[in-house]
Amino acid sequence: MGVMRSVLLAGSESVWLRERAVRWGFVKRATRRFMPGERLEDALGAARELAPQGITAILTNLGENVSDEAEARAVADHYLEAQERVKAAGVDGEMSVKLTQLGLDLGVEACYANLKRIAVGAASVGRTVWIDMEGSAYTDVTLDIYRRLKAEGHAVGVAVQSYLYRTNRDLDTLIPLGAAIRLVKGAYKEPANLAMQSKAEVDENYFTLGARLLSDEARRAGVFLGLGTHDPVLIRRFEAHVAANDVPKDSFEFEMLYGIRREEQFRLASSGYRIRVLISYGAFWFPWYMRRLAERPANVWFVVKNIFGA
Numbered sequence: 391m392g393v394m395r396s397v398l399l400a401g402s403e404s405v406w407l408r409e410r411a412v413r414w415g416f417v418k419r420a421t422r423r424f425m426p427g428e429r430l431e432d433a434l435g436a437a438r439e440l441a442p443q444g445i446t447a448i449l450t451n452l453g454e455n456v457s458d459e460a461e462a463r464a465v466a467d468h469y470l471e472a473q474e475r476v477k478a479a480g481v482d483g484e485m486s487v488k489l490t491q492l493g494l495d496l497g498v499e500a501c502y503a504n505l506k507r508i509a510v511g512a513a514s515v516g517r518t519v520w521i522d523m524e525g526s527a528y529t530d531v532t533l534d535i536y537r538r539l540k541a542e543g544h545a546v547g548v549a550v551q552s553y554l555y556r557t558n559r560d561l562d563t564l565i566p567l568g569a570a571i572r573l574v575k576g577a578y579k580e581p582a583n584l585a586m587q588s589k590a591e592v593d594e595n596y597f598t599l600g601a602r603l604l605s606d607e608a609r610r611a612g613v614f615l616g617l618g619t620h621d622p623v624l625i626r627r628f629e630a631h632v633a634a635n636d637v638p639k640d641s642f643e644f645e646m647l648y649g650i651r652r653e654e655q656f657r658l659a660s661s662g663y664r665i666r667v668l669i670s671y672g673a674f675w676f677p678w679y680m681r682r683l684a685e686r687p688a689n690v691w692f693v694v695k696n697i698f699g700a
């Protein structure tokens with residue numbers, strides 16, 4: 391792992407830094423590249439601007455590791471209301487949530503109940519609710535909660551990470567459920583016994599897992615795949631793969647983050663692919679933002695430019 395990436399990932403976990411950085415104006419200005427604003431209205435405004443280009447949205451209220459039950463319930467209330475507002479705004483947008491934001495650290499049942507409320511609300515507006523995948527300490531419990539809700543018939547999707555050695559085995563149980571799966575490389579700092587450390591290995595596993603999730607067997611089981619990546623090499627490989635294997639373009643979608651590789655987002659949309667852009671909002675953006683910088687330390691230069699007001 392590069393030194394810069396390690397430093398940024400360590401910074402993402404620093405409470406000291408988080409408490410200060412969110413008040414620094416230049417840091418706030420720098421985040422605008424990846425986040426239209428802290429309010430849901432800001433995210434909805436961005437989604438409305440993307441819609442005419444054929445790009446749909448995933449919306450997420452940033453936050454993680456909530457340690458108070460009332461706060462976790464309030465997060466669920468927020469998502470319930472947000473789903474109604476997304477519908478009322480006429481935006482094609484699905485919500486994506488982190489289980490630690492819904493109280494997972496306080497207990498599985500409270501978290502499950504919060505998520506179930508959101509899923510029921512999502513169904514009432516005809517939407518799927520997506521579960522982000524967090525650090526490896528949460529993988530088992532996240533997949534357990536996912537399987538439970540899916541078995542109960544709720545419209546839920548879950549992210550899985552190609553850097554984890556275990557993910558191919560996890561697909562053995564997710565595919566027969568006809569799961570909606572977002573495949574990502576993984577954004578957390580993980581030890582070498584659990585996660586591949588070289589980019590080449592993570593990328594190759596991403597392709598292998600993605601191809602498995604697009605196979606006839608997976609599609610017959612009802613799997614829907616979100617390819618959450620900005621990687622131009624992988625995107626080209628999947629374009630060639632689906633063309634060569636007659637995979638229908640409506641059985642998967644590309645997913646990227648707001649503000650990252652916009653030209654590629656427009657190109658995919660105009661080539662007839664489904665593409666969703668994840669738009670974040672909320673006040674608790676610091677750890678999330680640091681992970682985005684860690685993914686591409688070149689983005690640090692955007693922060694530096696903002697310090698000097700460029």
Ligand SMILES: Cc1cc2nc3c(=O)[nH]c(=O)nc-3n(C[C@H](O)[C@H](O)[C@H](O)COP(=O)(O)OP(=O)(O)OC[C@H]3O[C@@H](n4cnc5c(N)ncnc54)[C@H](O)[C@@H]3O)c2cc1C
Pocket residue numbers: 521522523524549551572574575576577578618619620621622645646647650651668682685686689
């Ligand atoms: C929709 C979505 C949801 C996600 N959800 C989760 C989740 O639930 N859990 C989780 O652990 N992670 C999640 N992630 C993050 C993911 O795990 C990766 O950390 C992140 O997407 C970076 O990997 P990559 O494949 O996009 O590109 P990388 O492997 O980091 O880079 C490959 C290439 O992509 C391009 N690229 C990548 N980033 C940028 C950038 N910032 N600016 C310009 N070009 C860039 C460059 O050409 C680069 O060479 C999500 C990502 C997306 C897009």
